[in-house]
Amino acid sequence: MSKTVKLKKGFDIKLVGEAEKQLADFKPAKTFAIKPTDFIGMQRPKVTVNEGDTVKAGTPILFDKAMEKVQYVAPVSGEIVEIKRGDRRKLLEIKILADSSISYESFDKFSEDALRSLSKQDAIEQMCKGGVWPQIIQRPFGIVANPEDTPKSIFISGFDSHPLAPDYGFLLQGEEKYFQAGIDVLSKLTSGKIHLNVKGEGAVPAIFANAKGVELNKFSGPHPAGNVGVQIHHIDPINKGDIVWTIHPYGVVQIGKLFLEGKYDASKLVAVTGSEAVKKGYVKTYIGACVDPLVAGNIKQDNIRVVSGNVLTGEKINRDGYIGYYHHQITLLPEGNQYEFLGWMKPTASRLSYHRALGLLSFLSPNKEYVLDTNTNGEERAFVQTGVFESVTPMDILPVYLLKAILAEDFDEMEELGIYEVVEEDLALCEFVDVSKHPVQEIVRKGIDLIQYS
Amino acid sequence: MKFLRDLLDKQKPLFQKGGKLENLYYLYEAGETFLFKPNHTAGIKGTQVKDAIDLKRMMITVVIAMIPCLLFGIYNTGHQHFLATGQTAGLWEDFGPKLLVGLKLVLPIVIVAYAAGGLVEAAFAVIRKHPINEGFLVTGMLIPLVVPATLPLWQVALATIFAVVIAKEVFGGTGMNILNVAMTARAFLYFAYPAQISGDQVWTYLGDKAPVDGFSGATALAVAYTAGVEGQPVTQALAEHNAALGEGLFSFMNLFIGWIPGSIGETSTLMALIGAVILIATGVASWKIIVSGFAGAYVMGLVMNLFAVNEYMAMAPEYHWVIGGLAFGVVFMATDPVSAAQTEVGKWIYGFLIGVLTVIIRVTNPAYPEGIMLAVLFMNVFAPLIDYYVVKANKKRRLQRATV
Numbered sequence: 001m002s003k004t005v006k007l008k009k010g011f012d013i014k015l016v017g018e019a020e021k022q023l024a025d026f027k028p029a030k031t032f033a034i035k036p037t038d039f040i041g042m043q044r045p046k047v048t049v050n051e052g053d054t055v056k057a058g059t060p061i062l063f064d065k066a067m068e069k070v071q072y073v074a075p076v077s078g079e080i081v082e083i084k085r086g087d088r089r090k091l092l093e094i095k096i097l098a099d100s101s102i103s104y105e106s107f108d109k110f111s112e113d114a115l116r117s118l119s120k121q122d123a124i125e126q127m128c129k130g131g132v133w134p135q136i137i138q139r140p141f142g143i144v145a146n147p148e149d150t151p152k153s154i155f156i157s158g159f160d161s162h163p164l165a166p167d168y169g170f171l172l173q174g175e176e177k178y179f180q181a182g183i184d185v186l187s188k189l190t191s192g193k194i195h196l197n198v199k200g201e202g203a204v205p206a207i208f209a210n211a212k213g214v215e216l217n218k219f220s221g222p223h224p225a226g227n228v229g230v231q232i233h234h235i236d237p238i239n240k241g242d243i244v245w246t247i248h249p250y251g252v253v254q255i256g257k258l259f260l261e262g263k264y265d266a267s268k269l270v271a272v273t274g275s276e277a278v279k280k281g282y283v284k285t286y287i288g289a290c291v292d293p294l295v296a297g298n299i300k301q302d303n304i305r306v307v308s309g310n311v312l313t314g315e316k317i318n319r320d321g322y323i324g325y326y327h328h329q330i331t332l333l334p335e336g337n338q339y340e341f342l343g344w345m346k347p348t349a350s351r352l353s354y355h356r357a358l359g360l361l362s363f364l365s366p367n368k369e370y371v372l373d374t375n376t377n378g379e380e381r382a383f384v385q386t387g388v389f390e391s392v393t394p395m396d397i398l399p400v401y402l403l404k405a406i407l408a409e410d411f412d413e414m415e416e417l418g419i420y421e422v423v424e425e426d427l428a429l430c431e432f433v434d435v436s437k438h439p440v441q442e443i444v445r446k447g448i449d450l451i452q453y454s
Numbered sequence: 455m456k457f458l459r460d461l462l463d464k465q466k467p468l469f470q471k472g473g474k475l476e477n478l479y480y481l482y483e484a485g486e487t488f489l490f491k492p493n494h495t496a497g498i499k500g501t502q503v504k505d506a507i508d509l510k511r512m513m514i515t516v517v518i519a520m521i522p523c524l525l526f527g528i529y530n531t532g533h534q535h536f537l538a539t540g541q542t543a544g545l546w547e548d549f550g551p552k553l554l555v556g557l558k559l560v561l562p563i564v565i566v567a568y569a570a571g572g573l574v575e576a577a578f579a580v581i582r583k584h585p586i587n588e589g590f591l592v593t594g595m596l597i598p599l600v601v602p603a604t605l606p607l608w609q610v611a612l613a614t615i616f617a618v619v620i621a622k623e624v625f626g627g628t629g630m631n632i633l634n635v636a637m638t639a640r641a642f643l644y645f646a647y648p649a650q651i652s653g654d655q656v657w658t659y660l661g662d663k664a665p666v667d668g669f670s671g672a673t674a675l676a677v678a679y680t681a682g683v684e685g686q687p688v689t690q691a692l693a694e695h696n697a698a699l700g701e702g703l704f705s706f707m708n709l710f711i712g713w714i715p716g717s718i719g720e721t722s723t724l725m726a727l728i729g730a731v732i733l734i735a736t737g738v739a740s741w742k743i744i745v746s747g748f749a750g751a752y753v754m755g756l757v758m759n760l761f762a763v764n765e766y767m768a769m770a771p772e773y774h775w776v777i778g779g780l781a782f783g784v785v786f787m788a789t790d791p792v793s794a795a796q797t798e799v800g801k802w803i804y805g806f807l808i809g810v811l812t813v814i815i816r817v818t819n820p821a822y823p824e825g826i827m828l829a830v831l832f833m834n835v836f837a838p839l840i841d842y843y844v845v846k847a848n849k850k851r852r853l854q855r856a857t858v
Contacts, residue, residue: 013503237855305495311502333502336495341455343491344510351506357515357736358507374495378508379487379585382629385512386796387740396852398797401845416849424500431501435509436629441500 004200005234007221009394011354011429013163015311016369017280017332019271021170024281026272026298029289032076033093033322034062039072039134040445041143041452045091053080057286058105058131058264061094069147073131075266075287077103093322098286109262115181118259120188127185130258131266134325135251139232139244141452142423151245153192153236158208158249159199159219161226162310166271166328169205170282172249176207178256185255186247187213197231207249221394223312229426233395238420250328270294270323274332275371276304285323291330292320299332305374307331312428313441336375344378351377354392354433381436392429397421399430403440406447411454419447455490462486480579484586509628512738513591519732519739520595520786522725524564527718528556531603531659534715537703538658540666545713559603559659560718563610568594570611574618578627589628589635589792593618596636596786599719600779600827601643602650602657609647613639633834634793637783640827652823657715670696673716674704674777675816675823682766682817689770692777709776720779730785739789742798743805747784748775750809758817766817774813783826784808793834797844804840808833 036045044065049055055074062072076098084093107130110118124147127133138145145151159168172179186194193215198204200220208216217235219225228246238244250268257265266287272280278298295306296319307314309327317323323330340346352370353359362368389399397418405413424441431440462485468475469482486492487510496502532552536542571594579586597614617639622631643651658671665671672680674692681691692704702708712722719725733739755771762768774780788794788808795804808829815825822828 015503239852239855305502307502313500314502316496316498316502331502337493339459339490339493341458341490344487344508345514348506353506355505355507355512355737357512357738358505360736372503374502375491376494376496376504377491377506378504378510379492379494381509381585381588382627384509384589384629384791386791386794387798387801390798396848398845398848400796416852417845418852428501432503433505435505435507435512437504437508439497439500 002216002218003235004218005220005231006200007219007225007230007234007394009391010222010224011392011433012161012222013311013352013372013432014367014369015163016275016371017273017277018164019166019273019280019282019329021167022281023269024272024279024283026279026283027293029098029285029291029293031081031095031097031290031322032074032078032286032288033095033290034072034075034288035093035322035325036062036072036091038325039064039144041141042066047083047091047094049080049083049094051080051083054078055080055096056103056105057266058107060129060131064144067144067146069128070133070144071129071131072134073105073264075264095322102286104263104265107258107262107264110259112177112181112184112260115184115259118185118188123185123188123259126258127255131264132251132254132258135247135254137246139229139238139246139423140242140420141448143452145245149243151190151192151243153244154186154190154194155228155232155235155244155246156194156196156214156249156252157226157228157231157246158196158205159226160310160328161223162312163223164271164273164329164331165226165310166269166273166282168249169207171269171271171328172205172207172253175253175256176210178253178260179207179249180211181256181260182252182254183211183213183256185259186252190245192236195231195235197228197235199226224394224426224429227426229422230394233397233421240415240420242420248326248328268328270327271329272298272332273329274307276300276332276334287325288322290320290322291317294330295319295332301334303335303337305333305335307333311372312432313425334371334373336373338375340375355388355435376437378435378437380438383436383438385435388433388435389427389430392433393427395421395426399427399440402447403427403438403443406443406450409450411451414447414451419451423448458489462489477580480583480585481576484576484579487585509588510591513588515736515738516592516733516786517595519729519736520592520599520719522728523599523719523722523782523786524560524595526712526722526725527599527603527720528560529553530556530712530714530721531559531718532556533713534657535659535661538660538665538669538671538715539663541663555659555661556603560598562607563598563601563603563605563718564595566607566610567597567614570614571597571618574615574623578623584627587622587628589622590618593622593635593639597639599782599786600636600640600717602716603718604657604659605643605650609643609650613643613646616642629792631792632838634787634790634830637787637827637830637834641831644822644827657717668696671715673823674709674714677704678766678769678773678777679816679820679823682764682769685765687768688765689773691765692773706773706776709773717779720782723776723781726781726785733785733789739785740791740794740801740805742801743789743794743808744784746802746805747788747809748781750806750811751775751780751784751813752809753806754810754813758813769817774816778816778824779826780809780812783812783830787826787830788833793837795837795840795844797841799847800837800840800844804833804837807836 060071082095136145196214200218532555621638811829812825
């Protein structure tokens with residue numbers, strides 16, 4: 001049964017700098033990188049190529065010794081120019097200098113009809129080999145799914161409610177055929193349903209509206225309505241022992257292409273957003289692209305931060321860094337590394353606050369867009385304010401108690417309070433609104449790690 | 455403000471690791487972060503932008519909400535003095551002199567409370583190497599407002615030090631305390647120096663002047679209690695009280711507005727309500743606690759009416775709202791987020807029980823005329839228990855879902 005869920009709790013952070021829905025002309029990136037650190041839960045990454053090797057798009061370059069079946073493949077063809085390691089030889093980046101025209105490894109090709117008779121085993125085999133498997137994320141824990149498991153259902157969030165998030169309708173336009181093929185493949189992997197959740201307000205993008213073999217649910221309300229974790233909570237909650245898989249619609253399209261075209265196509269649209277970007281729009285590139293061409297010459301001033309992803313869950317990268325594997329957006333923000341005289345006390349309308357103690361009159365301009373910098377606006381303190389985390393978490397979860405249970409390393413409490421249902425992004429808003437400036441997402445991951453590995 | 459910034463930057467190495475005054479780093483830091491919002495930026499992972507608010511801002515909002523009570527308290531202290539010594543009868547006559555008397559009495563108390571508590575905070579920050587707790591901004595203002603203007607300053611200092619050390623610092627500072635700090639200060643005074651805080655004549659400052667004939671400094675609660683014992687209807691006793699000071703000293707309206715003897719900031723229900731509006735509008739305090747606190751007192755007042763065996767029990771429930779410090783306590787003490795219940799359902803129960811307990815203590819306990827202080831402290835202790843059951847219910851829901 002399709003559901004319509006109206007969420008009241010949450011908060012939309014409205015920022016200046018949304019990407020215009022058109023392709024902007026940026027120079028193409030020359031280098032691309034796969035960062036093992038993007039794959040949460042990857043335990044023992046093993047590189048299978050050496051510096052100087054040439055690869056095609058789809059050539060395996062990396063796998064996790066804990067799950068050897070799943071291959072991580074090169075997004076583009078070219079030469080491996082650097083295998084960057086950090087402290088204690090931790091693998092950080094595998095960089096590829098791209099060829100001017102991409103050549104592809106070839107995989108088995110299926111017609112749309114042939115896909116229907118494909119066996120589950122063959123489907124998994126090709127997905128693992130063809131590099132699309134890491135698109136499937138397992139809940140609980142938010143890690144790359146294990147091909148040996150059978151999930152009770154698969155969830156796809158059809159919209160992103162994060163600040164300045166790209167529009168999926170634009171991101172995926174023209175990919176209907178592949179999306180449907182991807183769904184057909186995915187349907188073999190679960191005994192349950194595939195839930196496709198779309199925005200309650202506005203028109204549903206054609207790619208989702210016409211999809212077959214899915215349960216279309218509607219979610220309305222402020223962020224985090226688009227978070228797949230919140231959607232799972234309201235449709236088919238996770239209990240201890242359950243396994244649910246989630247996948248980004250882009251991943252579904254990638255799977256479809258792998259089976260219909262017989263190639264690993266890592267091309268994607270990335271939205272260039274943020275108040276400090278001069279040119280804002282979408283750019284066609286590949287997974288793991290270097291952001292240098294998107295940043296150089298495209299910034300209003302020099303003191304900026306480049307964020308791969310959005311401002312709530314993204315990651316700071318260098319100006320010549322690489323877009324995260326799962327990211328479809330970069331955000332250019334002003335760096336907030338300056339002092340402000342009596343900054344905590346001044347009445348102001350230029351800074352955004354969820355709390356009325358600062359933004360008392362902000363309700364008068366609900367659609368105002370803000371320029372926010374990266375200043376923490378205060379220092380870390382003990383938990384004081386109560387009731388706020390709950391008001392931005394549209395789940396039957398008590399975030400403060402959950403976080404305290406994690407800090408106390410109380411396993412039973414963590415389980416009972418819902419650690420299986422959350423990953424970092426679901427409580428990211430708590431981190432934003434926190435008066436006491438706790439690293440909420442870091443704490444959540446600590447809790448997940450504790451539960452997962454002990 | 456560049457020169458200030460330069461000055462701070464110049465001194466900074468002195469206080470940093472390896473500097474001469476390394477041990478006093480947190481004192482420097484307190485000053486620095488008071489003057490300038492720090493230049494800290496978000497980490498590599500996690501939220502890259504943060505809400506503009508911080509704990510300092512939240513705490514200062516509470517202080518702002520208390521300002522109406524403070525200003526009213528200052529003027530009322532002078533006004534009561536002039537009334538008791540028979541110098542004027544009108545409310546706004548001698549405005550200036552009344553204000554001066556009030557300022558002369560109240561300001562030193564505020565200064566002593568902030569100074570004494572500030573010193574303790576600073577000492578703990580230096581010894582334990584933690585930042586100065588902003589919570590003291592609020593405590594330092596709350597304590598003066600819940601004591602009578604006639605309280606000796608050394609008692610103010612002692613109570614503040616006791617409260618900050620015993621109720622807060624031993625638990626680890628703001629955010630870790632179990633009891634409301636200001637209420638602990640008041641309780642300390644109550645049990646250590648009852649003569650100064652619960653006598654009959656203490657509430658009104660007389661100075662070197664003699665009181666007018668027939669003056670009694672008893673508070674409304676004391677009058678109500680005595681009336682209850684003597685079998686006179688409480689409202690009548692209140693209305694007739696201190697006729698020497700002009701009619702209607704303890705009329706309902708006067709009790710509501712607060713032109714009565716009492717602790718500095720506690721007498722005016724109206725000012726507490728203005729504070730409540732500020733706290734609720736800014737979202738700093740839980741409206742649930744405030745509403746349920748008043749509701750609890752009213753409901754218990756009604757119950758008392760039903761089983762009235764004396765006149766105090768028969769007092770109309772709305773009087774409980776306006777006599778004594780109930781309004782102030784419910785608005786500023788019960789809503790302390792740290793010592794109150796922390797779950798949303800828990801807040802309803804917590805506030806309601808504070809109201810209920812206040813009335814029970816007031817009406818049935820012969821020893822303490824005021825109940826709000828003990829009610830808040832008592833419920834502080836029980837708040838974790840309330841939360842425990844609310845959280846347990848949440849876990850149970852989670853578990854039930856699993857079997858479906």
